[in-house]
Structures are given as structure tokens and as C-alpha cells.
Amino acid sequence: MTRDLLLPHDKNHIGFSFKAIHYTHGNSIRYRWKLSGIDKDWTPSSTSHEATYGNLFPGKYSFSVKASIDENWDVEPITLSFEIDQPYWEKWWFKFMYYSIISLMIIIVFLLLLSD
Numbered sequence: 001m002t003r004d005l006l007l008p009h010d011k012n013h014i015g016f017s018f019k020a021i022h023y024t025h026g027n028s029i030r031y032r033w034k035l036s037g038i039d040k041d042w043t044p045s046s047t048s049h050e051a052t053y054g055n056l057f058p059g060k061y062s063f064s065v066k067a068s069i070d071e072n073w074d075v076e077p078i079t080l081s082f083e084i085d086q087p088y089w090e091k092w093w094f095k096f097m098y099y100s101i102i103s104l105m106i107i108i109v110f111l112l113l114l115s116d
Contacts, residue, residue, distance in 0.1 A: 004060075005082035012056040012084050019049050020067035032073060033065040045071060058086040 007014075020029045032042040033051050037059060043051075051063070061084070064077040088094050 005080070007082060007084050009058055009085055009087040012058075013052075013054045014056060014063075014082075015050065015052045016063055016065070016080075017050050018065050018067075018078070022069055025069045028069045029067055030069070030071065031065060031067050033063065036062040036064070042066070042073070056084055058084045058090070 030045045032045055034042050062079050062081045064079045066073055066075055066077045
């Protein structure tokens with residue numbers, strides 16, 4: 001069972017560390033990765049086994065990584081899905097409460113002015 005990771009809006013600087021193991025060609029392993037919604041295509045082949053993304057907007061993302069020793073990228077990627085939650089002031093219930101309170105205050109002021 002896989003569960004998506006839900007992160008609060010202020011935890012939007014994400015780093016990934018990954019490592020493939022090969023007993024005879026351990027130093028020849030190359031990686032490619034992409035973050036859906038940010039990267040349009042896979043990154044160029046690299047020996048780096050870390051990826052960092054900063055200031056991600058609220059929304060759903062999937063990070064995928066592939067490893068290869070012979071530049072054959074027809075392998076199934078490892079994928080991690082996660083979501084960055086909206087801040088509370090952007091959620092529908094907060095907006096509803098905010099505008100309801102403002103409307104109520106305007107109505108009360110209007111009624112007080114009419115009663116004089």
C-alpha cells in the first residue's frame with residue numbers, strides 16, 4: 001500500500017537523495033530524475049544522487065528517478081508522490097468565514113446608521 005505524503009505549505013523546499021547498488025559497476029551508475037509539474041523532461045544523465053527543489057507551490061507532485069550503468073533508460077522509474085497543502089488563508093472555509101464576517105460587519109454598521 002502506498003500513501004501519498006502531505007506536507008504543510010511552509011515545508012516546500014524538498015530534497016531527494018537516492019542511491020542504486022551494483023556490485024561490479026558501482027562507480028558507473030548514472031541517474032536521471034524529474035519532478036512532475038516542474039521538470040518538462042528527464043534531467044540529463046548524471047552521477048549526482050541528490051536533487052533539490054525550492055519554493056514549490058501548493059499542489060500534487062511526483063518525483064521519479066531512474067538508474068543505469070549503460071545509458072539504457074528503458075527501466076521502470078522509482079516514484080514518490082507528495083502534495084504540498086495550501087495555507088489556511090487560501091482554503092475555501094477560511095475565505096467563506098472571512099467574507100461572512102466582513103459582510104456581517106457591513107450589515108451591522110448599515111443597520112446602526114439607519115437606526116439613528
